[in-house]
Amino acid sequence: MLRTDHLKHLEHQVFDLCIIGGGASGVGAALDAALRGMKVVLIEKNDFAAETSSRSTKLIHGGVRYLEQAIKNLDFAQLRQVRHGLAERHTVLRNAPHLTRPLALVTPVSTWIEGLYFSIGLKMYDWFASGKDTLPGSNWLTKKEALDRLPGLSKKMHSAVLYYDGQLDDARYALALAQAAAQAGATVLNHAAVTGFQKDVSGKLKTALVTDQLTNSTFQVNARAFLNCCGPFADTIRMMANPHVSPRIRPSKGVHITLPADVTGSISDAILIPKTSDGRVVFAVPFAGKLIVGTTDTEINDLHEEPAANAAEVDFLLETLNRYLEKPALKHQVSAGFGGLRPLISAKAEPGTSTKTLLRDHEVEHDAVSGLVSLMGGKWTTYRLMARDAVDAVCQQTGCDNPCITEEHYLPGAVGWSADLPEELKQEFGVSLATARHLSHNYGSLARTVMAMTANFPEGKELILPDFPFLKIEIAYAVQHEMACTLRDFLARRIRLELLDWEATIRAVPVVADWMAKALGWTDLQREQAAQAYLNLLKGFQANLQQKQ
Numbered sequence: 300m301l302r303t304d305h306l307k308h309l310e311h312q313v314f315d316l317c318i319i320g321g322g323a324s325g326v327g328a329a330l331d332a333a334l335r336g337m338k339v340v341l342i343e344k345n346d347f348a349a350e351t352s353s354r355s356t357k358l359i360h361g362g363v364r365y366l367e368q369a370i371k372n373l374d375f376a377q378l379r380q381v382r383h384g385l386a387e388r389h390t391v392l393r394n395a396p397h398l399t400r401p402l403a404l405v406t407p408v409s410t411w412i413e414g415l416y417f418s419i420g421l422k423m424y425d426w427f428a429s430g431k432d433t434l435p436g437s438n439w440l441t442k443k444e445a446l447d448r449l450p451g452l453s454k455k456m457h458s459a460v461l462y463y464d465g466q467l468d469d470a471r472y473a474l475a476l477a478q479a480a481a482q483a484g485a486t487v488l489n490h491a492a493v494t495g496f497q498k499d500v501s502g503k504l505k506t507a508l509v510t511d512q513l514t515n516s517t518f519q520v521n522a523r524a525f526l527n528c529c530g531p532f533a534d535t536i537r538m539m540a541n542p543h544v545s546p547r548i549r550p551s552k553g554v555h556i557t558l559p560a561d562v563t564g565s566i567s568d569a570i571l572i573p574k575t576s577d578g579r580v581v582f583a584v585p586f587a588g589k590l591i592v593g594t595t596d597t598e599i600n601d602l603h604e605e606p607a608a609n610a611a612e613v614d615f616l617l618e619t620l621n622r623y624l625e626k627p628a629l630k631h632q633v634s635a636g637f638g639g640l641r642p643l644i645s646a647k648a649e650p651g652t653s654t655k656t657l658l659r660d661h662e663v664e665h666d667a668v669s670g671l672v673s674l675m676g677g678k679w680t681t682y683r684l685m686a687r688d689a690v691d692a693v694c695q696q697t698g699c700d701n702p703c704i705t706e707e708h709y710l711p712g713a714v715g716w717s718a719d720l721p722e723e724l725k726q727e728f729g730v731s732l733a734t735a736r737h738l739s740h741n742y743g744s745l746a747r748t749v750m751a752m753t754a755n756f757p758e759g760k761e762l763i764l765p766d767f768p769f770l771k772i773e774i775a776y777a778v779q780h781e782m783a784c785t786l787r788d789f790l791a792r793r794i795r796l797e798l799l800d801w802e803a804t805i806r807a808v809p810v811v812a813d814w815m816a817k818a819l820g821w822t823d824l825q826r827e828q829a830a831q832a833y834l835n836l837l838k839g840f841q842a843n844l845q846q847k848q
Protein backbone atom coordinates (compact mmCIF):
# COMPACT_ATOMS: atom_id res chain seq x y z
CA MET A 300 0.00 0.00 0.00
CA LEU A 301 2.37 2.68 -1.29
CA ARG A 302 0.84 6.16 -1.30
CA THR A 303 2.47 7.24 -4.58
CA ASP A 304 0.95 4.21 -6.37
CA HIS A 305 -2.52 5.01 -5.04
CA LEU A 306 -2.16 8.67 -6.04
CA LYS A 307 -1.40 7.54 -9.61
CA HIS A 308 -4.55 5.36 -9.69
CA LEU A 309 -6.67 8.49 -9.27
CA GLU A 310 -5.75 10.03 -12.59
CA HIS A 311 -8.28 10.05 -15.43
CA GLN A 312 -10.66 7.63 -13.77
CA VAL A 313 -14.37 7.57 -13.12
CA PHE A 314 -15.01 5.60 -9.97
CA ASP A 315 -18.26 3.83 -9.11
CA LEU A 316 -17.98 5.13 -5.56
CA CYS A 317 -15.97 7.83 -3.80
CA ILE A 318 -15.89 7.41 -0.01
CA ILE A 319 -15.02 10.47 2.04
CA GLY A 320 -13.46 9.71 5.44
CA GLY A 321 -11.14 6.85 6.43
CA GLY A 322 -12.25 6.01 9.97
CA ALA A 323 -13.93 2.72 10.87
CA SER A 324 -17.00 3.57 8.78
CA GLY A 325 -15.09 4.62 5.67
CA VAL A 326 -12.53 1.82 5.53
CA GLY A 327 -15.29 -0.68 6.36
CA ALA A 328 -17.38 0.66 3.48
CA ALA A 329 -14.38 0.65 1.12
CA LEU A 330 -13.80 -3.05 1.78
CA ASP A 331 -17.48 -3.89 1.45
CA ALA A 332 -17.91 -2.01 -1.85
CA ALA A 333 -14.65 -3.29 -3.35
CA LEU A 334 -15.62 -6.89 -2.52
CA ARG A 335 -18.93 -6.31 -4.33
CA GLY A 336 -16.90 -5.50 -7.45
CA MET A 337 -17.24 -1.71 -7.40
CA LYS A 338 -14.42 0.55 -8.50
CA VAL A 339 -13.84 2.41 -5.23
CA VAL A 340 -11.74 5.34 -4.07
CA LEU A 341 -11.43 6.40 -0.43
CA ILE A 342 -10.19 9.89 0.47
CA GLU A 343 -9.08 10.57 4.07
CA LYS A 344 -8.14 14.07 5.21
CA ASN A 345 -5.66 12.96 7.86
CA ASP A 346 -4.36 9.42 8.43
CA PHE A 347 -6.58 6.32 8.44
CA ALA A 348 -8.46 6.29 11.79
CA ALA A 349 -6.68 9.48 12.88
CA GLU A 350 -9.81 10.87 14.51
CA THR A 351 -12.38 9.00 16.62
CA SER A 352 -11.50 5.56 15.29
CA SER A 353 -8.03 5.51 16.93
CA ARG A 354 -9.26 7.07 20.17
CA SER A 355 -11.98 4.70 21.35
CA THR A 356 -12.02 2.63 24.55
CA LYS A 357 -11.22 -0.30 22.21
CA LEU A 358 -14.07 -2.50 23.39
CA ILE A 359 -15.93 -4.81 21.03
CA HIS A 360 -19.20 -4.92 22.85
CA GLY A 361 -22.96 -5.03 22.77
CA GLY A 362 -23.01 -2.58 25.67
CA VAL A 363 -23.93 -3.90 29.11
CA ARG A 364 -25.08 -0.41 30.08
CA TYR A 365 -27.33 -0.14 27.03
CA LEU A 366 -28.92 -3.48 27.95
CA GLU A 367 -29.72 -2.16 31.43
CA GLN A 368 -31.22 1.03 29.95
CA ALA A 369 -33.15 -0.94 27.31
CA ILE A 370 -34.74 -3.19 29.92
CA LYS A 371 -35.47 -0.38 32.39
CA ASN A 372 -37.08 1.77 29.68
CA LEU A 373 -38.58 -1.09 27.63
CA ASP A 374 -36.70 0.42 24.71
CA PHE A 375 -36.70 -2.09 21.83
CA ALA A 376 -34.50 0.06 19.56
CA GLN A 377 -31.79 -0.03 22.20
CA LEU A 378 -32.29 -3.76 22.71
CA ARG A 379 -31.79 -4.28 18.97
CA GLN A 380 -28.61 -2.25 19.19
CA VAL A 381 -27.26 -4.52 21.95
CA ARG A 382 -28.11 -7.61 19.90
CA HIS A 383 -26.36 -6.19 16.81
CA GLY A 384 -23.28 -5.37 18.89
CA LEU A 385 -23.16 -8.83 20.41
CA ALA A 386 -23.60 -10.54 17.04
CA GLU A 387 -20.82 -8.45 15.53
CA ARG A 388 -18.53 -9.02 18.52
CA HIS A 389 -17.97 -12.55 17.29
CA THR A 390 -17.22 -11.45 13.69
CA VAL A 391 -14.84 -8.64 14.65
CA LEU A 392 -12.88 -11.00 16.91
CA ARG A 393 -12.77 -13.85 14.40
CA ASN A 394 -11.81 -11.86 11.27
CA ALA A 395 -8.61 -10.45 12.80
CA PRO A 396 -7.67 -12.56 15.85
CA HIS A 397 -4.19 -11.02 16.02
CA LEU A 398 -5.64 -7.52 16.54
CA THR A 399 -8.30 -8.55 19.04
CA ARG A 400 -8.70 -10.60 22.20
CA PRO A 401 -11.42 -11.68 24.63
CA LEU A 402 -11.42 -9.27 27.56
CA ALA A 403 -12.55 -10.09 31.10
CA LEU A 404 -14.22 -7.13 32.83
CA VAL A 405 -14.63 -7.09 36.59
CA THR A 406 -17.00 -4.91 38.66
CA PRO A 407 -16.53 -4.90 42.44
CA VAL A 408 -19.82 -4.68 44.36
CA SER A 409 -20.38 -3.45 47.90
CA THR A 410 -23.38 -5.57 48.91
CA TRP A 411 -24.83 -9.01 48.28
CA ILE A 412 -27.95 -7.48 46.70
CA GLU A 413 -25.83 -5.42 44.29
CA GLY A 414 -23.95 -8.57 43.29
CA LEU A 415 -27.23 -10.38 42.62
CA TYR A 416 -28.58 -7.46 40.55
CA PHE A 417 -25.46 -7.32 38.33
CA SER A 418 -25.23 -11.12 38.05
CA ILE A 419 -28.78 -11.36 36.73
CA GLY A 420 -28.10 -8.54 34.25
CA LEU A 421 -24.91 -10.19 33.05
CA LYS A 422 -26.64 -13.56 32.62
CA MET A 423 -29.11 -11.78 30.35
CA TYR A 424 -26.16 -10.27 28.45
CA ASP A 425 -24.70 -13.80 28.07
CA TRP A 426 -28.08 -15.00 26.90
CA PHE A 427 -28.39 -12.26 24.28
CA ALA A 428 -24.91 -13.16 23.01
CA SER A 429 -25.53 -16.88 22.84
CA GLY A 430 -25.49 -18.48 19.44
CA LYS A 431 -22.30 -17.86 17.54
CA ASP A 432 -20.32 -16.52 20.44
CA THR A 433 -17.55 -18.51 22.06
CA LEU A 434 -16.58 -16.10 24.85
CA PRO A 435 -16.79 -17.50 28.41
CA GLY A 436 -19.96 -16.69 30.37
CA SER A 437 -20.29 -14.25 33.25
CA ASN A 438 -19.47 -15.20 36.82
CA TRP A 439 -20.00 -13.95 40.40
CA LEU A 440 -16.55 -13.85 42.04
CA THR A 441 -15.72 -14.03 45.72
CA LYS A 442 -13.66 -11.16 47.11
CA LYS A 443 -10.57 -13.41 47.09
CA GLU A 444 -11.12 -14.44 43.45
CA ALA A 445 -11.50 -10.79 42.45
CA LEU A 446 -8.30 -9.79 44.29
CA ASP A 447 -6.40 -12.70 42.74
CA ARG A 448 -7.29 -11.33 39.31
CA LEU A 449 -6.80 -7.63 40.15
CA PRO A 450 -4.63 -7.28 43.27
CA GLY A 451 -4.82 -3.46 43.15
CA LEU A 452 -8.58 -3.40 43.85
CA SER A 453 -9.82 -1.97 47.14
CA LYS A 454 -10.31 -4.64 49.79
CA LYS A 455 -13.50 -2.90 50.90
CA MET A 456 -15.59 -4.76 48.32
CA HIS A 457 -18.15 -7.44 49.20
CA SER A 458 -17.51 -9.49 46.03
CA ALA A 459 -17.32 -8.82 42.28
CA VAL A 460 -18.99 -9.77 39.04
CA LEU A 461 -17.11 -10.72 35.89
CA TYR A 462 -18.15 -10.91 32.26
CA TYR A 463 -16.45 -11.01 28.86
CA ASP A 464 -16.43 -8.69 25.87
CA GLY A 465 -13.80 -8.21 23.16
CA GLN A 466 -10.92 -5.74 22.80
CA LEU A 467 -9.40 -4.47 19.56
CA ASP A 468 -6.46 -2.33 18.54
CA ASP A 469 -8.69 0.23 16.86
CA ALA A 470 -6.18 2.10 14.65
CA ARG A 471 -4.55 -1.09 13.43
CA TYR A 472 -7.91 -2.70 12.79
CA ALA A 473 -8.84 0.28 10.59
CA LEU A 474 -5.50 0.01 8.80
CA ALA A 475 -6.08 -3.71 8.18
CA LEU A 476 -9.49 -2.85 6.68
CA ALA A 477 -7.87 -0.24 4.41
CA GLN A 478 -5.25 -2.80 3.35
CA ALA A 479 -7.95 -5.40 2.70
CA ALA A 480 -9.88 -2.86 0.62
CA ALA A 481 -6.72 -2.07 -1.37
CA GLN A 482 -6.13 -5.80 -1.92
CA ALA A 483 -9.69 -6.03 -3.23
CA GLY A 484 -8.91 -3.30 -5.77
CA ALA A 485 -9.84 -0.06 -3.95
CA THR A 486 -7.72 3.06 -4.25
CA VAL A 487 -7.16 4.45 -0.76
CA LEU A 488 -5.49 7.74 0.01
CA ASN A 489 -4.69 9.30 3.36
CA HIS A 490 -3.73 12.96 3.97
CA ALA A 491 -6.08 14.20 1.25
CA ALA A 492 -9.12 16.36 2.08
CA VAL A 493 -12.33 16.80 0.12
CA THR A 494 -12.79 20.58 -0.03
CA GLY A 495 -15.75 20.90 -2.39
CA PHE A 496 -17.88 19.29 -5.09
CA GLN A 497 -18.82 19.87 -8.70
CA LYS A 498 -22.31 18.89 -9.80
CA ASP A 499 -23.87 17.84 -13.09
CA VAL A 500 -26.73 19.73 -14.77
CA SER A 501 -29.32 17.98 -12.59
CA GLY A 502 -27.54 19.09 -9.40
CA LYS A 503 -26.09 15.66 -8.57
CA LEU A 504 -22.51 15.34 -7.32
CA LYS A 505 -20.08 14.24 -10.00
CA THR A 506 -16.64 15.39 -8.88
CA ALA A 507 -14.93 15.83 -5.52
CA LEU A 508 -12.31 18.57 -5.24
CA VAL A 509 -9.41 17.25 -3.24
CA THR A 510 -6.35 18.87 -1.66
CA ASP A 511 -3.30 16.76 -0.92
CA GLN A 512 -2.47 17.80 2.66
CA LEU A 513 1.19 16.85 2.26
CA THR A 514 1.96 18.87 -0.90
CA ASN A 515 -0.97 21.32 -1.10
CA SER A 516 -1.58 20.20 -4.68
CA THR A 517 -5.20 19.91 -5.74
CA PHE A 518 -6.93 17.35 -7.94
CA GLN A 519 -10.36 16.10 -8.88
CA VAL A 520 -11.97 12.73 -8.27
CA ASN A 521 -14.87 11.73 -10.52
CA ALA A 522 -17.39 9.19 -9.32
CA ARG A 523 -20.93 7.96 -9.94
CA ALA A 524 -21.78 7.97 -6.24
CA PHE A 525 -20.40 9.65 -3.11
CA LEU A 526 -20.53 8.25 0.42
CA ASN A 527 -19.90 10.53 3.37
CA CYS A 528 -18.19 8.63 6.21
CA CYS A 529 -16.85 11.63 8.12
CA GLY A 530 -18.16 10.59 11.54
CA PRO A 531 -18.32 13.67 13.79
CA PHE A 532 -17.48 15.83 10.76
CA ALA A 533 -20.32 14.43 8.62
CA ASP A 534 -22.38 17.64 8.69
CA THR A 535 -19.61 19.60 6.98
CA ILE A 536 -19.72 17.28 3.96
CA ARG A 537 -23.54 17.10 4.01
CA MET A 538 -23.72 20.89 3.86
CA MET A 539 -20.96 21.10 1.26
CA ALA A 540 -23.12 18.88 -0.96
CA ASN A 541 -26.39 20.62 -0.12
CA PRO A 542 -26.34 23.84 1.94
CA HIS A 543 -30.05 23.47 2.77
CA VAL A 544 -29.83 20.36 4.96
CA SER A 545 -30.00 20.72 8.77
CA PRO A 546 -27.20 19.53 11.04
CA ARG A 547 -27.65 16.03 12.47
CA ILE A 548 -24.47 15.37 14.42
CA ARG A 549 -24.15 16.21 18.12
CA PRO A 550 -20.43 15.62 18.77
CA SER A 551 -19.52 14.61 22.29
CA LYS A 552 -15.97 14.58 23.60
CA GLY A 553 -14.65 11.55 25.45
CA VAL A 554 -11.13 11.37 26.89
CA HIS A 555 -8.95 8.61 28.29
CA ILE A 556 -5.83 8.74 30.42
CA THR A 557 -3.01 6.21 30.49
CA LEU A 558 -1.60 4.82 33.74
CA PRO A 559 0.88 2.05 34.60
CA ALA A 560 -0.78 -1.38 34.61
CA ASP A 561 0.41 -2.04 38.17
CA VAL A 562 -2.25 0.39 39.39
CA THR A 563 -4.69 -2.52 39.17
CA GLY A 564 -2.05 -5.24 39.17
CA SER A 565 -3.28 -6.91 35.98
CA ILE A 566 -2.21 -6.65 32.35
CA SER A 567 -5.17 -8.71 31.16
CA ASP A 568 -8.36 -7.94 33.14
CA ALA A 569 -10.33 -4.69 32.94
CA ILE A 570 -12.49 -2.91 35.51
CA LEU A 571 -15.96 -1.63 34.70
CA ILE A 572 -17.07 1.13 37.04
CA PRO A 573 -20.86 1.01 36.73
CA LYS A 574 -21.75 4.46 37.99
CA THR A 575 -19.86 7.74 37.95
CA SER A 576 -20.80 11.00 39.65
CA ASP A 577 -22.33 12.13 36.32
CA GLY A 578 -24.31 8.91 35.84
CA ARG A 579 -22.20 6.99 33.31
CA VAL A 580 -19.79 4.08 33.26
CA VAL A 581 -15.99 4.26 33.20
CA PHE A 582 -13.65 1.52 32.02
CA ALA A 583 -10.08 0.84 33.11
CA VAL A 584 -8.72 -1.41 30.38
CA PRO A 585 -5.24 -2.92 29.99
CA PHE A 586 -3.79 -2.10 26.58
CA ALA A 587 -0.25 -2.84 25.33
CA GLY A 588 1.11 -3.22 28.86
CA LYS A 589 -0.53 -0.03 30.21
CA LEU A 590 -3.93 0.82 31.64
CA ILE A 591 -6.26 3.16 29.76
CA VAL A 592 -9.02 4.75 31.79
CA GLY A 593 -12.04 6.44 30.24
CA THR A 594 -14.16 8.03 29.36
CA THR A 595 -15.78 11.41 29.87
CA ASP A 596 -18.79 12.75 27.98
CA THR A 597 -18.93 16.47 27.16
CA GLU A 598 -20.92 18.04 24.38
CA ILE A 599 -18.69 20.27 22.25
CA ASN A 600 -19.16 22.70 19.38
CA ASP A 601 -15.64 23.29 18.08
CA LEU A 602 -14.66 20.49 15.71
CA HIS A 603 -11.39 22.10 14.66
CA GLU A 604 -9.43 21.63 17.88
CA GLU A 605 -8.10 18.22 18.82
CA PRO A 606 -10.17 17.00 21.81
CA ALA A 607 -7.11 16.51 24.04
CA ALA A 608 -7.45 15.61 27.73
CA ASN A 609 -7.37 18.52 30.17
CA ALA A 610 -6.59 18.73 33.90
CA ALA A 611 -10.22 18.66 35.06
CA GLU A 612 -10.90 15.51 33.01
CA VAL A 613 -7.80 13.82 34.45
CA ASP A 614 -8.96 14.68 37.99
CA PHE A 615 -12.43 13.28 37.28
CA LEU A 616 -11.09 10.00 35.88
CA LEU A 617 -8.56 9.53 38.69
CA GLU A 618 -11.16 10.29 41.33
CA THR A 619 -13.60 7.83 39.76
CA LEU A 620 -11.01 5.05 39.49
CA ASN A 621 -9.48 5.63 42.92
CA ARG A 622 -12.76 4.77 44.67
CA TYR A 623 -12.10 1.19 43.53
CA LEU A 624 -8.36 0.97 44.28
CA GLU A 625 -6.54 0.07 47.50
CA LYS A 626 -3.71 2.49 46.68
CA PRO A 627 -4.84 5.56 44.72
CA ALA A 628 -3.36 6.31 41.29
CA LEU A 629 -1.67 9.72 41.29
CA LYS A 630 -1.64 12.45 38.70
CA HIS A 631 2.11 12.20 38.11
CA GLN A 632 1.57 8.56 37.04
CA VAL A 633 -0.51 9.66 34.04
CA SER A 634 1.84 8.95 31.13
CA ALA A 635 -0.45 9.99 28.25
CA GLY A 636 -4.04 10.78 27.33
CA PHE A 637 -6.22 10.96 24.26
CA GLY A 638 -9.66 12.22 23.36
CA GLY A 639 -12.14 11.47 20.63
CA LEU A 640 -15.44 12.82 19.37
CA ARG A 641 -18.49 10.54 19.48
CA PRO A 642 -20.39 10.99 16.22
CA LEU A 643 -23.76 10.93 17.95
CA ILE A 644 -26.84 11.55 15.84
CA SER A 645 -29.99 13.04 17.15
CA ALA A 646 -33.34 12.52 15.51
CA LYS A 647 -34.12 16.19 15.67
CA ALA A 648 -30.74 17.60 16.64
CA GLU A 649 -32.51 19.52 19.39
CA PRO A 650 -30.10 21.77 21.33
CA GLY A 651 -30.99 21.08 25.02
CA THR A 652 -31.04 17.22 24.98
CA SER A 653 -28.28 15.44 26.86
CA THR A 654 -25.77 13.60 24.64
CA LYS A 655 -25.80 10.64 27.05
CA THR A 656 -29.32 9.73 26.00
CA LEU A 657 -28.75 10.06 22.26
CA LEU A 658 -28.83 6.82 20.31
CA ARG A 659 -25.43 5.40 19.51
CA ASP A 660 -26.96 3.44 16.63
CA HIS A 661 -26.30 4.35 13.01
CA GLU A 662 -28.32 5.90 10.24
CA VAL A 663 -27.87 6.03 6.46
CA GLU A 664 -29.20 9.18 4.84
CA HIS A 665 -29.70 9.71 1.12
CA ASP A 666 -29.94 13.34 0.06
CA ALA A 667 -32.18 13.24 -3.00
CA VAL A 668 -31.02 16.71 -4.14
CA SER A 669 -27.27 16.10 -4.35
CA GLY A 670 -27.28 12.28 -4.38
CA LEU A 671 -24.91 12.20 -1.38
CA VAL A 672 -25.26 9.18 0.89
CA SER A 673 -24.18 9.83 4.50
CA LEU A 674 -23.40 7.15 7.08
CA MET A 675 -23.81 8.62 10.55
CA GLY A 676 -23.53 7.53 14.17
CA GLY A 677 -22.80 3.93 15.18
CA LYS A 678 -19.85 2.48 17.04
CA TRP A 679 -16.65 0.61 16.22
CA THR A 680 -18.18 -2.77 17.08
CA THR A 681 -20.87 -2.47 14.42
CA TYR A 682 -18.69 -0.86 11.70
CA ARG A 683 -19.35 -3.82 9.34
CA LEU A 684 -23.13 -3.61 9.60
CA MET A 685 -22.93 0.16 9.18
CA ALA A 686 -20.78 -0.26 6.07
CA ARG A 687 -23.15 -2.90 4.68
CA ASP A 688 -26.19 -0.66 5.12
CA ALA A 689 -24.42 2.33 3.57
CA VAL A 690 -23.15 0.36 0.56
CA ASP A 691 -26.63 -1.17 0.12
CA ALA A 692 -27.97 2.40 -0.15
CA VAL A 693 -25.29 3.25 -2.71
CA CYS A 694 -26.17 0.11 -4.66
CA GLN A 695 -29.78 1.25 -4.87
CA GLN A 696 -28.50 4.35 -6.64
CA THR A 697 -25.95 2.75 -8.92
CA GLY A 698 -27.78 -0.48 -9.69
CA CYS A 699 -25.09 -2.83 -8.32
CA ASP A 700 -26.86 -5.94 -7.04
CA ASN A 701 -23.94 -7.89 -5.63
CA PRO A 702 -24.51 -8.73 -1.95
CA CYS A 703 -22.29 -7.85 1.01
CA ILE A 704 -19.66 -10.55 1.61
CA THR A 705 -17.57 -9.05 4.40
CA GLU A 706 -18.80 -11.33 7.18
CA GLU A 707 -16.41 -14.14 6.27
CA HIS A 708 -13.60 -11.91 4.99
CA TYR A 709 -10.47 -12.34 7.09
CA LEU A 710 -8.23 -9.30 7.31
CA PRO A 711 -4.53 -9.16 6.29
CA GLY A 712 -2.37 -10.93 8.86
CA ALA A 713 -5.23 -13.17 10.07
CA VAL A 714 -4.71 -16.10 7.72
CA GLY A 715 -1.77 -18.15 8.97
CA TRP A 716 -1.78 -16.48 12.40
CA SER A 717 -1.89 -18.60 15.53
CA ALA A 718 -1.27 -17.99 19.21
CA ASP A 719 2.07 -19.83 18.75
CA LEU A 720 3.41 -17.15 16.41
CA PRO A 721 5.33 -15.16 19.08
CA GLU A 722 7.33 -18.23 20.07
CA GLU A 723 8.02 -19.05 16.39
CA LEU A 724 9.16 -15.48 15.64
CA LYS A 725 11.47 -15.56 18.65
CA GLN A 726 13.10 -18.76 17.37
CA GLU A 727 13.26 -17.73 13.69
CA PHE A 728 14.54 -14.18 14.10
CA GLY A 729 16.25 -14.17 17.48
CA VAL A 730 14.10 -11.34 18.83
CA SER A 731 13.01 -11.06 22.48
CA LEU A 732 9.67 -12.57 23.50
CA ALA A 733 8.31 -9.04 24.14
CA THR A 734 9.18 -7.99 20.59
CA ALA A 735 7.87 -11.25 19.14
CA ARG A 736 4.56 -10.74 20.97
CA HIS A 737 4.32 -7.17 19.72
CA LEU A 738 5.08 -8.21 16.11
CA SER A 739 2.54 -11.01 16.26
CA HIS A 740 -0.13 -8.67 17.60
CA ASN A 741 0.60 -5.76 15.25
CA TYR A 742 1.09 -7.63 11.99
CA GLY A 743 -0.26 -11.14 12.54
CA SER A 744 1.19 -13.54 9.98
CA LEU A 745 2.66 -10.53 8.11
CA ALA A 746 5.22 -10.22 10.92
CA ARG A 747 7.48 -12.46 8.82
CA THR A 748 7.28 -9.96 5.93
CA VAL A 749 8.30 -7.19 8.35
CA MET A 750 11.27 -9.20 9.58
CA ALA A 751 12.24 -10.23 6.01
CA MET A 752 12.98 -6.54 5.34
CA THR A 753 15.86 -6.72 7.83
CA ALA A 754 17.80 -8.65 5.14
CA ASN A 755 18.31 -5.28 3.40
CA PHE A 756 18.40 -3.20 6.60
CA PRO A 757 20.27 -5.26 9.26
CA GLU A 758 20.14 -2.34 11.74
CA GLY A 759 16.36 -2.63 11.50
CA LYS A 760 16.59 -5.38 14.12
CA GLU A 761 17.59 -2.75 16.70
CA LEU A 762 15.02 -1.43 19.16
CA ILE A 763 13.68 2.10 18.67
CA LEU A 764 13.80 2.54 22.47
CA PRO A 765 15.48 0.16 24.93
CA ASP A 766 12.38 -0.05 27.16
CA PHE A 767 9.76 -0.79 24.47
CA PRO A 768 9.54 -3.76 22.07
CA PHE A 769 9.33 -1.78 18.80
CA LEU A 770 11.95 -2.38 16.08
CA LYS A 771 13.43 0.23 13.73
CA ILE A 772 12.49 -1.91 10.71
CA GLU A 773 8.83 -1.23 11.49
CA ILE A 774 9.36 2.40 10.49
CA ALA A 775 10.45 1.41 6.98
CA TYR A 776 7.68 -1.19 6.78
CA ALA A 777 5.05 1.34 7.85
CA VAL A 778 6.10 3.72 5.05
CA GLN A 779 6.28 1.05 2.33
CA HIS A 780 3.30 -1.11 3.25
CA GLU A 781 1.06 0.88 5.58
CA MET A 782 1.08 4.36 4.02
CA ALA A 783 2.61 6.06 7.08
CA CYS A 784 3.51 9.60 5.98
CA THR A 785 4.17 11.50 9.21
CA LEU A 786 5.86 10.86 12.54
CA ARG A 787 2.47 10.85 14.20
CA ASP A 788 1.08 8.30 11.72
CA PHE A 789 3.80 5.94 12.89
CA LEU A 790 4.05 6.74 16.59
CA ALA A 791 0.35 7.18 17.36
CA ARG A 792 -1.34 4.76 14.98
CA ARG A 793 1.16 2.17 13.64
CA ILE A 794 2.79 1.30 16.98
CA ARG A 795 0.47 3.22 19.39
CA LEU A 796 3.33 4.61 21.54
CA GLU A 797 1.76 8.09 21.69
CA LEU A 798 -1.27 6.63 23.48
CA LEU A 799 0.93 4.84 25.98
CA ASP A 800 3.66 7.26 26.98
CA TRP A 801 4.35 10.84 25.85
CA GLU A 802 7.85 10.99 27.38
CA ALA A 803 8.85 7.81 25.54
CA THR A 804 7.31 9.19 22.34
CA ILE A 805 9.45 12.32 22.70
CA ARG A 806 12.54 10.13 23.14
CA ALA A 807 11.62 8.11 20.03
CA VAL A 808 11.17 11.12 17.75
CA PRO A 809 14.83 11.52 16.58
CA VAL A 810 15.19 7.86 15.51
CA VAL A 811 11.78 7.73 13.85
CA ALA A 812 12.44 11.05 12.08
CA ASP A 813 15.78 9.73 10.71
CA TRP A 814 14.23 6.53 9.38
CA MET A 815 11.18 8.25 7.94
CA ALA A 816 13.36 10.90 6.30
CA LYS A 817 15.31 8.12 4.54
CA ALA A 818 12.19 6.18 3.55
CA LEU A 819 10.32 9.24 2.28
CA GLY A 820 13.27 11.20 0.85
CA TRP A 821 12.91 14.19 3.22
CA THR A 822 15.64 16.86 3.27
CA ASP A 823 17.40 17.61 6.57
CA LEU A 824 15.25 20.71 6.92
CA GLN A 825 12.02 18.74 6.35
CA ARG A 826 13.12 16.18 8.93
CA GLU A 827 13.92 18.88 11.49
CA GLN A 828 10.64 20.68 10.89
CA ALA A 829 8.61 17.48 11.14
CA ALA A 830 10.34 16.50 14.39
CA GLN A 831 9.95 19.96 15.93
CA ALA A 832 6.26 20.26 15.01
CA TYR A 833 5.47 16.88 16.55
CA LEU A 834 7.51 17.59 19.69
CA ASN A 835 5.63 20.88 20.13
CA LEU A 836 2.32 19.03 19.84
CA LEU A 837 3.32 16.47 22.48
CA LYS A 838 4.59 19.16 24.83
CA GLY A 839 1.30 21.01 24.33
CA PHE A 840 -0.60 17.88 25.43
CA GLN A 841 1.59 17.62 28.53
CA ALA A 842 1.02 21.30 29.37
CA ASN A 843 -2.73 20.85 28.89
CA LEU A 844 -2.86 18.36 31.76
CA GLN A 845 -1.38 20.90 34.14
CA GLN A 846 -3.80 23.75 33.33
CA LYS A 847 -7.13 24.02 35.12
CA GLN A 848 -9.91 24.78 32.59
Ligand SMILES: Cc1cc2nc3c(=O)[nH]c(=O)nc-3n(C[C@H](O)[C@H](O)[C@H](O)COP(=O)(O)OP(=O)(O)OC[C@H]3O[C@@H](n4cnc5c(N)ncnc54)[C@H](O)[C@@H]3O)c2cc1C
Pocket residue numbers: 319320321322323324325342343344345346347348349350351352353354355356357358359360491492493494528529530531532551552553554593594638639640641642676677678679680681
Ligand atom coordinates in the same frame (compact mmCIF):
# COMPACT_ATOMS: atom_id res chain seq x y z
C1 LIG B 1 -14.19 8.32 23.65
C2 LIG B 1 -14.82 7.31 22.75
C3 LIG B 1 -14.80 5.97 23.10
C4 LIG B 1 -15.40 5.03 22.27
N1 LIG B 1 -15.30 3.71 22.60
C5 LIG B 1 -15.86 2.79 21.81
C6 LIG B 1 -15.72 1.42 22.14
O1 LIG B 1 -15.08 1.05 23.11
N2 LIG B 1 -16.30 0.53 21.31
C7 LIG B 1 -17.02 0.89 20.22
O2 LIG B 1 -17.56 0.02 19.54
N3 LIG B 1 -17.13 2.19 19.84
C8 LIG B 1 -16.56 3.14 20.62
N4 LIG B 1 -16.63 4.45 20.28
C9 LIG B 1 -17.31 4.83 19.04
C10 LIG B 1 -16.40 4.65 17.83
O3 LIG B 1 -15.07 4.95 18.12
C11 LIG B 1 -16.88 5.54 16.71
O4 LIG B 1 -18.25 5.31 16.50
C12 LIG B 1 -16.16 5.27 15.39
O5 LIG B 1 -14.78 5.23 15.56
C13 LIG B 1 -16.55 6.34 14.39
O6 LIG B 1 -15.92 6.06 13.18
P1 LIG B 1 -16.17 6.98 11.93
O7 LIG B 1 -15.43 6.39 10.80
O8 LIG B 1 -17.62 7.17 11.73
O9 LIG B 1 -15.58 8.41 12.36
P2 LIG B 1 -14.05 8.87 12.44
O10 LIG B 1 -13.18 7.81 12.98
O11 LIG B 1 -14.00 10.17 13.15
O12 LIG B 1 -13.66 9.06 10.93
C14 LIG B 1 -14.09 10.15 10.16
C15 LIG B 1 -12.96 10.52 9.25
O13 LIG B 1 -13.39 11.49 8.30
C16 LIG B 1 -12.26 12.28 7.98
N5 LIG B 1 -12.67 13.52 7.35
C17 LIG B 1 -13.31 14.57 7.92
N6 LIG B 1 -13.49 15.54 7.01
C18 LIG B 1 -12.97 15.10 5.84
C19 LIG B 1 -12.83 15.67 4.54
N7 LIG B 1 -13.27 16.89 4.28
N8 LIG B 1 -12.21 14.94 3.58
C20 LIG B 1 -11.75 13.69 3.84
N9 LIG B 1 -11.85 13.12 5.07
C21 LIG B 1 -12.45 13.81 6.05
C22 LIG B 1 -11.59 12.49 9.34
O14 LIG B 1 -10.24 12.88 9.20
C23 LIG B 1 -11.78 11.14 10.01
O15 LIG B 1 -10.66 10.31 9.89
C24 LIG B 1 -16.03 5.43 21.08
C25 LIG B 1 -16.04 6.78 20.72
C26 LIG B 1 -15.42 7.71 21.54
C27 LIG B 1 -15.37 9.14 21.14
